[in-house]
Structure formats: C-alpha cells, structure tokens
Amino acid sequence: MSDNAARRIHVIGIGAGSPGHVTAEAAAALAEVDVFLVADKDGSKDELVAVRRAICDRFIPAEHAYEFITVPDPKRGPDADRDSAEYAQGVRDWHAARTDAYVRIIEGLPTDAVVGFLVWGDPAFYDSTIRIVDAIGERIATAVRVIPGISAFQTLAAAHGIVLHRVGEPIHVTTGRRLVDEWTRAEAADLSLGTVVVMLDGHLHCRELAATHPDTVIHWGAYVGMPQQELRSGRLADVIDEIVELRARLRERHGWVMDVYALGSASAPVHTGGRLA
Template structure:
C-alpha cells in the first residue's frame, strides 16, 4: 500500500495575496483538510482558511473541510519552563491522537492537507504533529512554505529587520527579557529581536531600563483589521498595551508580533 500523502501548506498571515503559486497548486491536490477548531471567537481563523480554499481550489475539485476540536492546552503563563514543555508535549500528543483517528477512516488515496498560518517553520507545531502521525501511519509529507507574520510586519512598517552582516534574533515573549539581559551582560548583541507569542507584552519590562529601544508592533498583520504602531519603547508601550487589550475585547482574539531594536541600532533599521 502506498503511503498516505500529506501536504503541510503555509498560507501566509491571512491575506489571500500571501498564498504563493506553489501553495495554490498544493491546495488543489488536497482531498481532506484537517483544521484545529479552537472554538469561540477564533472561528474567524477557520473562516479565513475556508475562504482561501474556496478561492484557490478549482470548482471541479471536490474537497472536504474537517474541523477538529483542539485539546485544551492549559495556562502557559503560570508554568515554569519544565511544566510548559510538558504541557506542550501533552497537547501535541492529544492533537496527534485526534488526527490519527480521522485519517484512519479516510479513503486510502485521499490526500490530507494542513493549513498553517504564516510559515510552517516558525513557532508552529504542525510539522511535529505530522511527524508524530507518521510514526503511526505510513505517510509521504510535503511542506510548502508561506509568508511569515514577521515578514508581513516588516513590509507593513517598511523596514529592514537585520543589520548589515549581522543576525536577527527570533524568540518568544516568554524568553525575551532573559535573553536580552543575558546577552547584554555578556557584551553580546542579538541584533533586532523579533518577538512572537507574547500575549503579555513582556517588552514592558524593558521600557524603564531601555526607553530608547525602538519597537515596531503589529496586530492582525495582513488582515483587513491590521493595526500598526512604532516608536520609542517608553513612549508607545502604554498605547500598545491598551490597544491590544481593546482589540482582544472587540474581536475575542488577537494575534500580534513585534520587532525590538536596541537604541544604538535604531538608525540602521529605520527607513
């Protein structure tokens, strides 16, 4: 029996214009899309995925769109690093179990697709879960890249993230302050820090000691409701905190990302 074909498709940060020609071709090969349903207001994210499929899949190619209730992950902010890592592993295992049950019941020749917000390589669990599925079901996996949130952020602000010949450091809000202070104590530079998964805006903790750091922030980047703010961290962080809270109340969910540049390097990333 041939292995189950699985496509992991990066669809960009929400705009249909982010879907590449390669991704559009891959979408048209899929028979069954499996999409995590987080419930509540986040149904909008499922709706965007449906709209992208409807736009790029030819009318003569029938496909099924299956939403899978996403297992509860737990209060990440209240966990230490070990508890956080274990919580993620448990969450991945529960997701894998749910997907395997569905895939086992599909026709043997059905191509399965996973739609990944942004790019599958950056802070997304889909490839790891598909690998876990492959330990239980013979699969042939193809990964198609997408436009990431931080690429969209940089384009929206009209900036270059990196310094000439130097790195960009991509991290999470959970790790931001520790990595910043450790590098500073060691006399090292991380360059511009791109921060993802920061629901608590940990950059606030740096505003008092690094007021001249430059922040470029965006919420819903690539979507019609996109919001952007930028400036000296100390001057704009309170506005960003208030705006983020308001957007969450209005929409029921918020996805944001930001770039943080040490003060000495501001001129190198500004327009």
C-alpha cells in the same frame, strides 16, 4: 510498505491572513488536497477558520471537490502559570492529544484521499504542525510535502517598511516568555542580539524593558496582513502603554488577537503614516 500505499499529507503555509500571501506553489498544493483538517479552539477563533475556508474557495478549482473538517482542539492549560519544564511537558501532552485526534480521523478516510494542514504563516516558524505530522507518521505510513509561506514577521517588516537587520548584524527570533531573560543574559555577556523579533507574547513582556531601555525602538503589528491590521512604532517608552491598551481593546473586540513585534536600536527607522521618519 511502498510509497503508493503511504498517506499523502500536505503541510501548506498560507501566509499571515491575506490571500495575496498564498504562493503559486501553495495554490497548486491546495488544489491537490481532498480533506483539510483544521483545529477548532472552542469556536473562539471562528474568523481564522473562515479565512482558511475563503483561501481554499479562492484557489481550489470549482471542479475539485474537497472536505473541510474542524477537529476539537485539546485543552492545553494556563501556560503563563507554568515554569519551563511544566510548559514543555504541557506542550508535549497537547501535541500527543492532537496527534490522537488526527489519526482517528485520517484512519477513517479513503486510502487515496490527500490530507491537508493549513498553517498560518510559515510551517517552520513557531508552529508545531510538522512535529505533529511526524508523530502521525510514526503510526501511519505517510508521504509528507511541506510548502513554505510568508511569516508574520516578514509581513510586519513589509508593513512598516523596514529591514529587520542592520548591516552585518544578526536577527534574534524568540518568544515573549524568553525575551527578558535572553536580553539580560546577552547584555551580561556583552553580546549583541541584533534586532529581536518577538512572537507568541500575549503579555507584552517588552514592557519590562521600557524603564531600563527607553530608547529601544519597537515596531509592532496585530493581525498583520489582514483587513483589521493595526501598526504602531516608536521609542519603547513612548508607545508601549498605547500598544498594551490597544491590544486589550482589539482582543475584546475580536475575541482573539495575534501580534508580533521587533525591537531594535535607537537608530532604527520608525514608520509613521505610510512613510519612514
């Protein structure tokens, strides 16, 4: 099948919530899209859908008509109660159900309609849109373009005014469910992970390190890049209880919370009140 017959799909990184995060490349790609497909998670994150709509309205020329379709998101289940194998299978099933839903909609669109997926942050970091689009491509001929965005941990570092890595040392990016195990294994092998950036940690597993590594410095942020942004930093043992309590209050207030944090050595700078201490 020729490229002209392939469905054009744009996977667009839109940053961590601020319209200022949208690059010129992303803005140009937005203006080419005819139909945006956005997952609707039981209405619990209407604010995130609203932000996506606002970004489209801001960057797409008024003369370009486009459609915004929210797609009910399949249920994924209680990830916290699953072991690694069950978690991986649950994610695969979820991706398959998402793929089915998107294929049904795309097959009903005009053949020349450009489809867009708006990715929070950057499509390469802890987001599965590219995988799902690849699965769509196994069933529909596609021509896919991926546009990078500013990730949450980039925004976190900028908000705190820090460099994530120390000179000559690595950065380790992981998830909350893997944090303690990877930290422990690295110590046992006498290896340095460098600064550890933690994403997708709804349970703040770093609490388990506070007693044994109290001087570890945490830089934490919720809703980074958005008007309701909250930042905290300091010795892990000193600030973790405050962060846990604040996160719970924010989730209750907004109905959702997205946060990210970095763990560094005791010599890492701490951002306080708009300056470095």
